[in-house]
Amino acid sequence: MTCLQSPRRLRRLAAVFALLLVLTGCKTDLYAGLGERDANEMAAILLDSGIDVDREIAKDGTITLLIEKDDFARSVHLLMQAGYPREPFMDMGQVFGRDGLISSPAEERARFIFALSQELSDTLSRIDGVLSARVHIVLPDNNPFRKAATPSSASVFIRHLANADLGLLVPEIKTLVANGIEGVVYDSVSVALFQARSDTVRSEMPRLTTLAGIRIDPASYGIAVALLAGLAILAVTFAAACLILFLILRRHQGEIHLLEELRQLR
Numbered sequence: 464m465t466c467l468q469s470p471r472r473l474r475r476l477a478a479v480f481a482l483l484l485v486l487t488g489c490k491t492d493l494y495a496g497l498g499e500r501d502a503n504e505m506a507a508i509l510l511d512s513g514i515d516v517d518r519e520i521a522k523d524g525t526i527t528l529l530i531e532k533d534d535f536a537r538s539v540h541l542l543m544q545a546g547y548p549r550e551p552f553m554d555m556g557q558v559f560g561r562d563g564l565i566s567s568p569a570e571e572r573a574r575f576i577f578a579l580s581q582e583l584s585d586t587l588s589r590i591d592g593v594l595s596a597r598v599h600i601v602l603p604d605n606n607p608f609r610k611a612a613t614p615s616s617a618s619v620f621i622r623h624l625a626n627a628d629l630g631l632l633v634p635e636i637k638t639l640v641a642n643g644i645e646g647v648v649y650d651s652v653s654v655a656l657f658q659a660r661s662d663t664v665r666s667e668m669p670r671l672t673t674l675a676g677i678r679i680d681p682a683s684y685g686i687a688v689a690l691l692a693g694l695a696i697l698a699v700t701f702a703a704a705c706l707i708l709f710l711i712l713r714r715h716q717g718e719i720h721l722l723e724e725l726r727q728l729r
Contacts, residue, residue: 490517490529493538494548502526505547509534512541544659546594546622550584576600583643587619587636592627594659596620600644615646619654629656 493516494505502518505528509516514537517529530538542548580598587596597620603613617640623629629636637652 491532491535493528493530493535494542495521495527496525497528497548499526501547501549502528505542505545508541508545508547509538512537514538514541546659549588550595572602572604576602579644583640586639586643587621590629590632592624592629593621594624595622598640600647602644602646614648614651615644616651617641617644617647617653619652620657621654622657622659625658625660 497505506516506518509528509530514530514534516538519527519529521527580600583598583600584596587593587598590596599618599620601616603615619636619640621629621636633654633656636654637649640652641647641649
């Protein structure tokens, strides 16, 4: 009777274990409303660090990244050190979109300076090694009748990776900004470079991999595989032993029943 009940108990235990895996495997939103490029780059960083990540596409085309709850804090730190999520920039079309309102010349000028700053910041942020970039523009509203006019200028802020030597690119950055803003000359552009902190989180935490829904250190991967294989063989052996014992008992009961019928016939 015990052997007959063992398969049922095993099935119940397996169902409970599967339910626990499902519950522990519930994922939470990390970042939502991402573009495809940012989502792919962020997912690549997390996967390279051993963090399991899923991508979910919304109806509006934006992407949400999903991770395990236990990986939330580590994921945020890793992405912050890599400069993600990147700041969204507006282009000229978005800044000067038709809103049906009449703007004053001062408002139009402010919107133009903001749009120009956004365009240049977006361009500089695409340089390899740049985590974030901002361009601050000063375009004085000079009086044409004034003799001494205030010159236009621009200042550039760049936060970059520790291993990216952007000092050599400062002349190209100043030229790019000066040529992109009317009235700004090369010498009136200042560039400030700031090095990001070292990637300590990735170096301190070991990369993990997933085996049967369990996060393990790759150094122990072979041991874990051998252990799971041994457990699987043990479970199959136990099930086969129960089946053989069940067949033996059933055959034995059949023989006893046959002997009783022969006795009755006598």
